Amino acid sequence: MKSPKSAPPSPGDRAAMLTVRRKHKMARSVHAFVRGNTSEFYDWLDGTEGRAIPQGPAIWIGGDCHLGNLGPVANAQGKIDVQIRDLDQTVIGNPAHDLIRLGLSLATAARDSDLSGVVTARMMEQLTKGYTNCFDEKTDRTKAFPSPDTVRVTIKEAVRRSWKDLAKERIEDTTPHIPLGRTFWPISKEERKAVEKIFEAKNLFCHITCAGIGNENTSVRILDAAYWVKGCSSLGKLRYAVLLDAETAGSGKTQRCLIDIKEAGPAAAPRQPGARMPQINGERVVEGARHLSPYLGDRMAAADILGRSVFVRQLLPQDMKVDIKKMPQEEAGKIAHYLGTVVGNAHARQMDREVQKLWKKELQRNRAKTLQVPIWLWSSIVGLVAGHEGSYLEHCRKHAFHAKP
Known part of the structure; x- marks a missing residue:
């Protein structure tokens, strides 16, 4: 008999569990x-x-x-x-x-x-x-x-990967919700409002989405959002998965998108003396990505959640690691x-x-x-x-x- 799964922690209890x-x-x-x-x-x-x-x-x-x-x-x-x-x-x-x-x-x-x-x-x-x-x-x-x-x-x-492959891999489902458990934890009402505010910014969505979906007038509807327990060195920083529907430009149809919102903390890597870089960490990450990895950097944007700098990108089925x-x-x-x-x-x-x-x-x-x-x-x-x-x-x-x- 399988032991019952433990409930995901509340937002206030995250830090200790993430450290462990x-x-x-x-x-x-x-x-x-x-x-x-x-x-x-x-x-x-x-x-x-x-x-x-x-x-x-x-x-x-x-x-x-x-x-x-x-x-x-x-x-x-x-x-x-x-x-x-x-x-x-x-x-x-x-x-x-x-x-x-x-x-x-x-x-x-x-x-x-x-x-x-x-x-x-x-x-x-x-x-x-x-x-x-x-x-x-x-x-x-x-x-x-x-x-x-x-x-x-x-x-x-x-x-050969499709949206279904991405959804099954990342959120274990293709239905319009993010299943809470070991990987995804609940967010507070304050966090939800902050996430919604990001997508109210004009032009943000068209900067992070693939061709044919976004423009400055794209209508976006958030279906679900959760705290994302992901990575290793990034554990403990803000990280959210956002599932949304976006209206395909000029068609009246919607397309489902999975968005990754990640906190940008100070870099441990030493910078060159006198180098001029964006002072806001989210903007630094986006600018560096545009120089080093244009395929990724050209579909990223910097934003702010609850006074903390983040960067935002749409996850595509083709984004994988070796x-x-x-x-x-x-x-x-x-x-x-x-x-x-x-x-x-x-x-x-x-x-x-x-x-x-x-x-x-x-x-x-x-x-x-x-x-x-x-x-x-x-x-x-x-x-x-x-x-x-x-x-x-x-x-x-x-x-x-x-x-x-």
């Missing part, structure tokens, strides 16, 4: 710990070892480029590309930080997949090669990079190379040719004779893996040792 859930999620594996612990990464960079990293050109960086934050996204016209899909930490900063963060994520994913150190070293070579090639003047960044089988399967799935639970050895190098090109392409499009040449020259300096990786990148990843391994074990001892399996 976040700590338990981070205890699942060292890779999960790395994904949910951006602050430790930047604490390390702020130390003596991190100061040895070269200062790259001042551009928008993702700030948290781990495996789960890369994947297929669709633009307003439905075209699909693999880009950075989570920009909470985006700032005008040092592109080397994105490269190191991705290298750390790949290295810990390799450890969780029981891959040898030799395979990991080769992955770092391929990551460097894929990233560096994006700054070659012969590279045509308008062409899609060849994707490994693991990524190609995800892209094919994204292409979910690699077990890294296949035969594809590890190809995956590293491909994801290096995704991040490299996001960086390169912000640089003119002369800046690209200088950055590529820096990336090719100081390589060891036995490893085609810059020494600063390899030593950073080694140091970060070692540090996170120890912190992960301490985290498990403190927060998950007595938890039920």
